[in-house]
Amino acid sequence: MVLPNSFYARKDVVKIARELLGKVLVTTFDGALTSGMIVEVEAYAGATDKASHAYGNRRTTRTEVMYMQGGAAYVYLCYGIHHLFNVVTNVQDVPHAILIRAIEPLEGIDAMLERRGKEKLTPALTAGPGAMSQALGIYTAHTGTSLQGHIRIEDRGIKIPKKYIVAATRVGVAYAMDDALRPYRFYIKDNRFVSKGKGL
């Protein structure tokens, strides 16, 4: 079942992030269906979170999408090269979002290998937010689109036992000072498609 807008419209972004583990991210672009199970996410709590682009309710061309009603895609360019995919949560004008950092490939692996210019399935194919977006064919033009269309997240009944869910600090947000310490990163223990990050 495709997760409905009501799933994203709730107010607890950290809880939603945790629930996304084990769900399946699916894209259908240029005739190819590609999908993978979400194994790593990070919550960004908008106005009150220094690590968020929308800290202090800052509005720019780029962050405008985060103010939409939950259930939209927020895709932005990092370091001028990498497309990072987030899902917008909460109600309109509350800029919460969840960064999907890594998936375990399920369907359309050939198409993902082609998009990434790779021969063999390794964790490098989808472990890491930039790599994952490229594998799924997601880029900045998709920002603001609904998660009920070519990009969607499905519940296929996979349940991750609590003891396999690890909470940690987020990757690459040291500049956020005290907010960098928030345990807003969640990943599935022992899954080899979880990204390594840099300074963990």
Added chain:
DNA sequence: CAGCAGATTGACT
């Protein structure tokens, strides 16, 4: 308007 840093990745020493 120039300069810099960033929710990263991959190529090279």
Added chain:
DNA sequence: GTCAATCTGCTGC
């Protein structure tokens, strides 16, 4: 381990 690639947006001249 080090570093370049290169867009968006902030800071300061």
